[in-house]
Amino acid sequence: MILALLDRLGARPAWLRWGLLAAGLVSVLGLPWVLYPPVAADILCWGLFAVAFDLLLGHAGLLSFGHAAFWGTSAYATGLIAIHAGVPFPLAVAGGAVAAAVVAVPIGLLAVRRSGIYFAMVTLAFAQMIYFIANQWGDLTGGENGLQGIPREVPGLDLSDSFVYYYAALPLVLAGLFAAWRIVHSPFGRVVAAIRDNPARARALGYSVDRYKVVVFTVSAFLSGLAGGLYAVNHGFASLQEVYWTTSGKVVVMTVLGGIGTLWGSLLGAAAVVRLEDWLSTSGFDEVGIVTGSLFILVVLLFRRGIWGTVSYLLQRRRAAGAGMRSAESGNGTVRDPAAGDRPEPSLVKEP
Amino acid sequence: MFSVVATAVRFYVLPDADTLSATHPAASEVGMTSTTRTTSGGTAPLPRAILSTHGLTKAFDGFRAVDEVDLAVAEGTVHALVGPNGAGKTTLFNLLTGFLPASAGRIEVAGQDITGLPPEKVARLGVARSFQVTSLFPAVTARAHLELALQAGTDLGRRFWRSDRLLARFTGRARELLDQVGLAERAEAPAGSLPYGQKRALELALALALDPRVLLLDEPTAGMGLEDVDRTVALVDRIRAGRTVVLVEHNMSVVGSLADTVTVLQRGRVLVEGAYRTVRSDPRVVEAYLGAGVA
Ligand SMILES: Nc1ncnc2c1ncn2[C@@H]1O[C@H](COP(=O)(O)OP(=O)(O)OP(=O)(O)O)[C@@H](O)[C@H]1O
């Protein structure tokens, strides 16, 4: 969150940057005071998941509709490691994330041969396969009953209180967010963004487009796995829900709602969706899916830039308007700057 | 686990093996000394063909856009490819750079068969191209475009754990290239905001940044103003040292002042090939294409 703010606000005045940084820090640290701690921890997990997803959708331009495969694989793997090896939960979660990455490599290798909606279809198909395996392999996963009794242990800490667990999980989440930010702002990230914007030109420069896509896909899966593992530990069990397609859909909704390609917007999107679902279910409303589904359609139709995207668009337009007046005074004319508000609205699927 | 290792190895180890980057440092130096220059005085014995095609054919649904073309581009020369619209020049470039698969025939670079190689491998063999239809990254600044191209010659692209401030090492060279194509003032402008002529200039700079052995330019001066055309001609004349240039060009005065050899394509076939002076007076060419514009 913190670094997030730093990133997106790179071009903004220092006071705003530090102000938002402080606000982000305070809200992350204060979350379990204002929310029911298990819900606060859910927001952390889904937030990291959505950021990992945006790394793929927003920065690589790849719409996966099978990210539940990585979240869920790690949920089960983390649970199994924690149950059978009895290691501290961060180790189990790390193992789960590695398992997610391992699953991602073959899926990525096959999926990157397609683009646009076909890429989404291939990832969905593989996620359904993982779901099928998890369902069939009941001895290991508990089948319909889920994998029960996942312990959360760290020597010297009593984590039975969710309030404490929140702060134990926070460093891992922050590390994951930092990794996503670092990747976007690495030499690798530049190439990935270039491939997203103009793959033919990237190839003409000598970049192996498919290899970069597989790597960013795998990294996204690893971070999704980190999130899924923390989620399983938070709840003490992993269920088929974790590998079900609705989970893949939910993370799409969060990222789109937060703002595709904004990275940190995904945190806001995740928080909003988790809060909404929690509120709906505690007020006795069962058809949560209908609400999130409608929300998704609304955002896609009316609100393409999402929360973060819209706010920064409006801010930048105001600033651009101010700058325009100034340069008109000095006789320079205005210079269009795509980075400052002229950027087109993002789209979910880039057709090949 | 195995597949992870395998992919990591493919991505992180192999690229060096299939590049010629060792013999061909991509644009990290200012000098262009990577290939020995054969001075093409026109009378010297013909240098070897650095790029050649043999019966190269591309058929689109039976329509032969490129039809059994045998081309031999001598090392160190500027080789112009001319012909009326639809003659197959761009299609030929797409074949040479791996953007289109050939229907038949072979392509060789420095004696190595590159038929069927993907574009990125062709690029890493030192064959760079510019596009007839400008192909840039609209939101990226002119400077960052060149940094991206310069970075392609290194393994920095794999460093996802490092800061992109590392790319500052390319900034100096990037500015030099921008200066060469007359974009020094526009270094920080996003490519999408550049006027057409400057986009063309950036397109050219991108190909140059790869410091290629063979440079394929598809109508580099199309749509440029007279001044920009002159600068581009002077630039190509300067950067031809140490490399081979294949030039698709409709402007015959540009062809006349740059080209050592001219190949005239018509309906996918080679009509005539030779020195500019002989080609332009060839009756077949006059009839097919050049007459009105040049004579
Ligand atoms: N992808 C494609 N599918 C079908 N036909 C194509 C394709 N690409 C090119 N052609 C056809 O092949 C022929 C040659 O086109 P090409 O673009 O190579 O011509 P050119 O010599 O570059 O012309 P210009 O001077 O206008 O750029 C044209 O008739 C064109 O319509």
Ligand SMILES: [Mg+2]
């Ligand atoms: Mg053409």
